[in-house]
Amino acid sequence: xxxxxxxxxxxxxxxxxxxxxxxxxxxxxxxxxxxxxxxxxxxxxxxxxxxxxxxxxxxxxxxxxxxxxxxxxxxxxxxxxxxxxxxxxxxxxxxxxxxxxxxxxxxxxxxxxxxxxxxxxxxxxxxxxxxxxxxxxxxxxxxxxxxxxxxxxxxxxxxxxx
Numbered sequence: 001x002x003x004x005x006x007x008x009x010x011x012x013x014x015x016x017x018x019x020x021x022x023x024x025x026x027x028x029x030x031x032x033x034x035x036x037x038x039x040x041x042x043x044x045x046x047x048x049x050x051x052x053x054x055x056x057x058x059x060x061x062x063x064x065x066x067x068x069x070x071x072x073x074x075x076x077x078x079x080x081x082x083x084x085x086x087x088x089x090x091x092x093x094x095x096x097x098x099x100x101x102x103x104x105x106x107x108x109x110x111x112x113x114x115x116x117x118x119x120x121x122x123x124x125x126x127x128x129x130x131x132x133x134x135x136x137x138x139x140x141x142x143x144x145x146x147x148x149x150x151x152x153x154x155x156x157x158x159x160x161x162x
Contacts, residue, residue, distance in 0.1 A: 005040060005079035006096050008032055014070035015058050020050075021070050023057045023078065029086060033059060040079045093147060103128045103137065103154045106145060111135050111156070 008027040015022050023033070031037060033051045040046070041061065050060040064070055088094055095117050103111045103126070112130025117139075124139040137143060137156050146155040 004082045004096075005043075006082050006085050006094070007077050008039065008080050009057070009078040011070075011073045011076045011078065012056075013074060014067050017067045018060065019064040019066050019070045020058055020060045021064065021073065023059050025057045027080075032080070033057060038080075040081075041073070041076060091141075093149065097149050098126065098147075098154075101147075101149075101152045101154050103135075103156060106155060106157045111137075114154070 008029075009023045009025045011021050012024055013022045014020070025033065027033075033039075033048060035048050035050055037048045038045045039048060039059075039061070046064070047062040048059055049062055050058075052058050064073065082096070085094065085096075088097075098114050098117060101114045103114060105111060110130065112128045112133075112135065114126045115129040115134075116127040118125040118127065126137040126139060128135040128137055135158070137158065143156050143158060144154065145157050146153075148154070
């Protein structure tokens with residue numbers, strides 16, 4: 001069985017003539033994009049030959065050697081195996097761990113699955129969907145009572161609406 005993959009960046013454009021790529025990075029792991037690291041592009045491992053940041057992240061990947069090849073990758077996702085992601089701090093979770101997780105209320109009534117996560121300045125908000133109906137769940141300790149990543153299960157205590 002192959003390991004699940006985790007999105008760490010998305011290619012936004014070509015840079016220069018040698019196949020260099022401008023990338024939106026979704027990882028704050030310091031060495032993730034360092035020369036010699038391995039990223040997966042369309043399921044194929046590619047070694048990072050060069051990287052630099054400044055006005056965004058610029059990568060040169062092994063096997064992408066022309067501007068045309070780089071342009072063809074616009075919008076492509078860069079991933080790593082889930083086991084290459086460092087453990088999250090206590091009581092925090094990566095989005096990939098939560099998406100698709102089943103959510104129930106404290107009485108055990110199903111609310112649906114997490115289909116999207118909104119990041120706001122105050123806290124994340126989980127969009128839980130069941131039968132086309134969405135429930136917004138703030139990711140705060142007073143509401144999210146239990147998270148079991150291994151069982152893909154979350155228990156929430158939503159405030160009652162008057």
